Amino acid sequence: MRWKRNTKWIGVVLLLSLSAAALFGCSSARGSKETVPVKPEREQVQKVERLNETADDMYQKVLKGDVDGGRTALEQIGEQVIRIRFEGITSVEGMNALAETVTQAKRVFNAVKFNPEEGQLTAAKLRLATDALSHTNQPMWLQYYKVLQDDVTGLERAAKDQNKAALQKASEQLGHHLGIVHPSLLISRNAADVEKMDSLATFVKNQSVISAEPFKNVLNAVGPMLQVLDKLFMKQETTAYLPYNGQQNPILWTLAIGSVIMLALGFAGWRLSKKDHGLVTIHRGDEA
Template sequence: MFGAYNVKRLGLIITALLVAALLGGCSGNDKDKNEAEAPKPSQEQLQKADLLNRTADDMYQKLLQGEVEDSRIVLQQLTDQISQIRYEGLTSAEGMTALTQTVTDAQRIFGLAKVQPEDRQIAAAKVRLAADALTHPTQPLWLQYYDRLQDDVTGVEQAAKSQRQSDLQSASSRLEHNYSIVQPSLVIGRMPSDVEKMDSLVAFVRSQSLLQGEPFDDVLNAVPAMRQMLDKLFMRQATTAYLPYPEPQNPILWTLTFGLIILSSLAFAGWRLSKKNDGLVPVRRSNDDTR
């Protein structure tokens, strides 16, 4: 009864798959439930965060137009607004600290009597990006820095391959500088543990470039890890690996229906086999097989 045995075996396999699908569906429901229980910002929080973002943009634009004093006044307004926002549901505790520290650093730089205009612009850009990251978690402005940072990593790699330490120092310094501009925004919008890994890699490459000797192999070993972390932080892996597809409204019901159709087909096939040749599957030697 070879055919009936195979049908029965396939039926058991399908049943096991259906059970696994049910368990997976329940697990997915638990995940959705946990996500639903995560704190969500209130409308008041969102409005205050949006005002903070608009204030940061105003401060940044005034500075670009050369209105340094007006920009400093708006920065003070932004500082006052920060203390009036509840950050639960908007970002993590680390993200709140990063935002506060970024604004504090900008205040310090704006308050210096002698400071390079570029330093003020960088400080203002950090505040602008951080405030935007708080209000635009899915499409923040700092995503525009992906290509620049990848180019910086490529510069580090090329300098290490050529074994020119002066070029390596310049390339690692450029990477460190550009990364520092978006680092607070990364803490606000991404997992702090992932940001810490990237922080460590950037610091490692920079420190290696300043060492006497031949740090090139160690730097080259760090390059793939930096690229991988940038892809993860900027969410480039998921967008390039798969095409979007519509998810069924009720995956458990869909799986059960599909499984029942397969089981019905297998049962019918088994019945047909049982009626043909008394359920025996003939095994014949092929004509060209002489053994």
């Protein structure tokens, strides 16, 4: 019986050991496949800084009404962008967002009839986008958090009041402000998170226009919108601008830790079975 008992404990220990090893092996293999971030070269950084300076020059000239000066600066931006390698600076989505912003700006400034308001808007979008490239830790677009938060709060208030006109206005404001920082978001953040915010904003806009009773659906969307907004602006972190790591697997770690605990308990039980041949001595009260 003692031999069978010991054999049983040894089997349990081996089984738990193999399970723990397999779990930690999977975790290590998963981690080894993660790509190491590429650090941009000094030349790349310098080119991005010059691009940002040119975009700031364009923005200042447009604000002062110097359209020709802004157009000239925009042409310089177009020439600078194609000479920059963005590896290690932003993602493919970020590169495309920057290129699209430059293209949109050229359409506005090369139009037959220039629209000053639209010109200032595109200049601001381009200025924020280039700043996001050159200031990864604290870009200027982070200042829009309160603006976007107020827009979502306005949506919630209008939905609670069941005021469809106010709901449509709040939805338009959200779309307008989100559009200004949209290229910067794609440059600085995970594209999947940006798409979530886009989908929610589109859903709310469609509800405010198409649906006869949009209020309940909009209220249901407010919570997720605020959550995604906080994630994009890193408001859920203790330190504001630490990069968010979305690759952790809590279930895997829970199983691994649980296996280690069971392994320790199994080993302790096996040692207990070896002590005094697995027998426990019981003393009577009068023998103590």
